[in-house]
Amino acid sequence: MESHWTEVIVALIKCVFSLAFVMQIVPVLIWAERKFSAYIQDRPGPNRAHIMGIRAGGLVHTLVDVVKLVVKEDIIPDHVEKKFWFAAPVIAMSCALTTFTVVPWGDRFVVPASITAWWGGEGPLTVPLQVATINSGMLFILAIGSLSVYGVMLAGWSSNNKFSLLGGLRASAQMVSYELAMGLSVATMFMLYGTTELDKVAAQQAGPIWNWGLFGVLDADGFDPLLFVGWIVGGLAFIMFWTSVFAETNRMPFDLPEGEAELVAGYHVEYSSLRFALFFMAEYAHMIVGSAVTATLFFGGYNIPFLPGDSIRAHADTIVTVLGFGAVPVFIAFAVIAWNRRKRPFYQALAPDDIRHREPRFFAAFWSVLAIAHLGLGVAGLTGAVGSTALGPELLAFILQTSSLVIKVLIGTFFMIWVRWTIPRFRYDQLMNLGWRAMLPLALGNVFLAGIWVIFREAVQA
């Protein structure tokens, strides 16, 4: 009876955490997209909005954007098919978020007995760091991923607008085409891992870097050059999976469903205000989830290379000391840079009483405070204050592993943004050619290759 409640509460906490995980990254991505694209195009990017003089490199714009989207008039055109039109953005958003439930963001979290005792639990409670530990994890991702096309399709059709309809049509054709390659590359990985459960998949990639799915080795005891042939299988699967992720997220160069030039805004042309925001966020949520799944399948998931979860727990103090002292000079350097920004021509040109003059000072102080905090952390590590508690190593492992996943996700999404501002959009026939005539045969071949490789690997490892 009691343990049921515990489970429910733990599950709820995990839900909120994963939701927060995705939703926290979205604004950062939007900001990164704006700033990075600006830098690519030789312009400064967002830099106007400020809160009491603090512009935070344009981050405030994202905040303003949210306010704008919330308070904007929600226009419901007369000619739309109301039921589906309302449902579409919700479907798009929830599909993107649902996929994340099977992605593990750490190996486990052991709540020490001293804490479980508060609500009368018996002994320590081991919580798997994954919202839903289901045994068909990968298939679940594929299933939900294909559902997300309904959001786009319904939006396109129910808007009753030729541009949206064309956008919806393009989206569905594109998704069908790329789902195949995606499914096949997932199948490849599934053969390599021998399981579809993503927590097991992640666990298999712990340890040295060549254990990553990308190299197709897994669970190697030592480094054997021969085994490196596996990257052909893993690498091919990765490229195909990654391309399909682009297609599924409707990002450049696969953003034909939105194609501003010819379709205005494609399937979401009739949406405004928060409904539009849902589509907008769904795109970024898709990117995050796509990157997270890719990281889990190919890049070791939450694992830090050469530092499995158990090692983190065993050497908690050392790690805290190194990280704490290591971060101090970095933050001090940041503080100095921020302080020096005073001399930039921009600040020189401002009126002396302009409120934005306080910005360099603010950031210098901010980084200094961080540096001091990390100094404290290092001292705490030195004194062994972390490793001696029951909760300390667990928390450290949790934070490091989650950060490891976050960093991988950020690298992935950053790459997506980078590609978007580099490559022009495909033509529709090129898109279809690529999907059916290049990726599908390659993916099929790769499945066979994977079969051979699995047998070969066993032979070598034996």
Next chain:
Amino acid sequence: MPTVKIDGIEVEVPAGTNMIEAARKVGIDIPHYCYHPHLSIAGNCRMCLVDVEAGGRGPDIACNMMARDGLAIRTDTPQVATMRRATMEFLLKNHPLDCPICDQSGECRLQDYYMEYGQYESRLSDPKVTKHKRVDIGDHLVLDAERCIACSRCVRFGDEITGTGELRLFNRTDHTEIGIFPGARIQHDYQGNLADICPVGAITNKDFRFTKRVWYLKETDAVCTECATGCNVRVCHQQGQVFRLLPRRNDAVNKSWMCDHGRQAFEAITGLDRLLRARVQGQPADLDDAVAAAATLLREAGGGVAVVLGHSASNEANWALLKLTRDNLPNATVYAVAGNDPGAWDRSDDFLMDADKNANSAGIAALMAHDPAIRDRSDLVQALADGDVDVMLVLGDDVLGRLGADGAGVRVIHVGSFRCTTSDAATVVLPAAHPYEQDATWTNRDRRVQRGRRAIHPAGDSEPAWALMERLGAALGKAPGATSAAAAFKSLASSVESFSGMTYQSLGNGGAVLASPPSPPTDDEDALETIHA
């Protein structure tokens, strides 16, 4: 008929045709200012100079060169081009650069011919001769003497058409100036024509002054319905608004002229007296409801039903009304009430302005000849006096006003465009479109059936009267059954002998005269008295 040769093309023309008209026949345009087909020939602008190849000595002016056998002229030689350019330079020597504020701009012959034949560099070094500007010469006219090219068209119009002769060319050489005698003022009823015939912007219309640039205006051919003459007009309009009327040449009716009253008649389209909404018992109503109310009135009439044809309504509407009555109201009596509405404009003469202010009196006469059961004015007076009329259906005319009756005890259905005694007394009012808002035909005093085309959309809820008759017929049980004005006219032509064989196509722009003479004129003394009073 003599045969002449123009630019090598032979053409046979009636004797007495000048070379401008002969050239027009073969599609060659000879530029001209002073020549006007309905005025005498003055030959003073020299713009129409052409080379004479054979049969005379040239160069000579085409406007005064009458067709004769063996005559051959050329309009395409370099010499002609030089002469035209020289004439343009001469005419424009003292001309002010007024185009931005000149109402003629856009339809000015000086602009047109300069672009076509002038295009010279100005050689004028002396100051221009200045003359009187913005002279008020009449109620409808403004004169700018600087713009005048002394073509004398206006002088001849005053001498030959109206016979009033107010305008003259004074002084000599480049000080020649058009003007009126001191203290005089143009007061005749055909002033607007002076603005029309002036080939430049010297005489312009005060009413149209600065209201619209002419190049924005679209023109629709129509017929003036202000009196029985039925002058042919062009309705100049833009975006559903009429800005001016211009006479349209029809040598059988109005030549190139029209009167000033007719010229401003379009103002009534947007006037305060215009009926724009249907009314039932004095209250605004939907057109459908009003038609239903009218049908109920007619069907459930206690006593006699009187149907009165409209002397100012179109042939189509009158025919639809007659047909509707015969089909649905077997007990009704049809009347035609001649005479003018009280308050109608009262000027008339023996030129264009007819004493009969009804546009379609001859059409009604033709219908009366076709259907002898149609009773006249005195019969309706009698019936009203006897109390035989319970419901009266009136098309267009102010019948109560014409009869001087108050309509007590009679329930009136009025189908018309304007407010009048009858519409005020009416139980049901159906708003009818103005003549310029519909396709229809009217029969003028010479029994010429003439076609007007729709220039603008009917204002408010109004509809063409024939269409209202269709609605009413449908509500009563049997509609006359026309879906367009052309179909309504076809039905009329196939039933009424005098109209037989006519279609909208065959009427064309000139109209056609009714076949057989009508029955002898009405012996209705009152009506004649009213008209010739």
Next chain:
Amino acid sequence: MNLPVEQKRTFLERIYLVEIVKGLAITLRHALHNLFKQDFETFEYPDVRKEMPERYKGAHRLTTRPDGRVKCVACMCCAQVCPAKCITIEAGELDDDPIEKYPVEFQIDMLRCIYCGFCVEACPKDAIRMDTGIYEINAFTRQDMIHDKAYMTDLMAGKKPLAESFYRAHQDAAPPGYDLEEDRVLPVDEPRGL
């Protein structure tokens, strides 16, 4: 029909990946350069303003005669030539002026205007100009985006139009009949308009 011959691509080009990486390198180079150097060509617009070239086509103004009345005679040439059909003029008659015609109202719908400058070219009276150098043409309502006669007459009160300095420097470039003295700018308190 002659279709353009498709360019022959090498194998490396055909598998895209290498070319994509090359492209990515270019964009990254720009991004990193700008991140560290921050030497953009961009103007920090509201804080730093660009000097407009003298013949820049900005907001329209109606020029005035020395007595403060607009030069425009409502000839409609500008309204006629305007490709966006955004000029509305209502003409009226002046009783006490040898120039009989004037615009009772003169409106330009700046939301529709495409700043082609045809109206300026067409005007026979040099009555409309786009030499104000004003490019911040914005408003909170659509109605306010319709510039009317009073606004366009007052627009440059106390300010020098760009054209004046330009035509002073390049007298032969001035339109025929252009009179620098007549183009003087009215002090703010002098009466203007009609």
